[in-house]
Amino acid sequence: MYAFYLDKIQLPVTPAKMNMKIANQNKTINLINDGEVNILKAPGLTEISFDAMIPQVLYPFAVYTDGFKEAAYYLDKLETLKVDKKPFQFLVSRVSPAGKLLFDTNMSVSLEEYTIDEDVENGLDLIVSLKLKQYRTYGTKKVVVKQTQNKKTAKVATTRASTKTPAKTHKVTNNETLWSICKKVLGDGSKYKEIAKLNNIKNPDSIQPGQVIRFA
Incomplete structure (x- = not known):
């Protein structure tokens, strides 16, 4: 199918x-x-x-x-x-x-x-x-130029990944897929197979609204 x-x-x-x-x-x-x-x-x-x-x-x-x-x-x-x-x-x-x-x-x-x-x-x-x-x-790097006493210095600012701890569970709502849930909670939709295995879900497309998905 x-x-x-x-x-x-x-x-x-x-x-x-x-x-x-x-x-x-x-x-x-x-x-x-x-x-x-x-x-x-x-x-x-x-x-x-x-x-x-x-x-x-x-x-x-x-x-x-x-x-x-x-x-x-x-x-x-x-x-x-x-x-x-x-x-x-x-x-x-x-x-x-x-x-x-x-x-x-x-x-x-x-x-x-x-x-x-x-x-x-x-x-x-x-x-x-x-x-x-x-x-x-x-993405692009942002260069901040500062001038002090006729001397210019440049500092490169980079975006750091979030250190936010993901939620341990998620309750499925309408129109959600396991991929979109993993993207939202874990920041990586490609982990949906791993999460499907953790929750004993044989078919990731079969999740239903109200179902609780575990991440740990």
């Missing part, structure tokens, strides 16, 4: 296929005496594309974690993700028929573009083609 999440919202119909372009930024140059060589550089950003069906009517095969939502709900969410200028979490959860969690895709992304296709063959339903790009956090 596959489940696609865009910023905590599960797509009602799982896309039939997904394409991930995992690129590198290596550069090939020619040296006078040694010929062609490959300069290895840091990897590029992963690009993701897929087509998603947004149903306008209630289907038995569709999944609505918070009840049926019309297409306008999902279109409004996509537009918000497009113009908000903020990265969001993209998650693909893969679970075997036996309920075992398989490998997953979990990364911060930006919504680069999307296309809405309306076709008479699809009835009232919409097909939305999405293109996402991996987002990597980055």
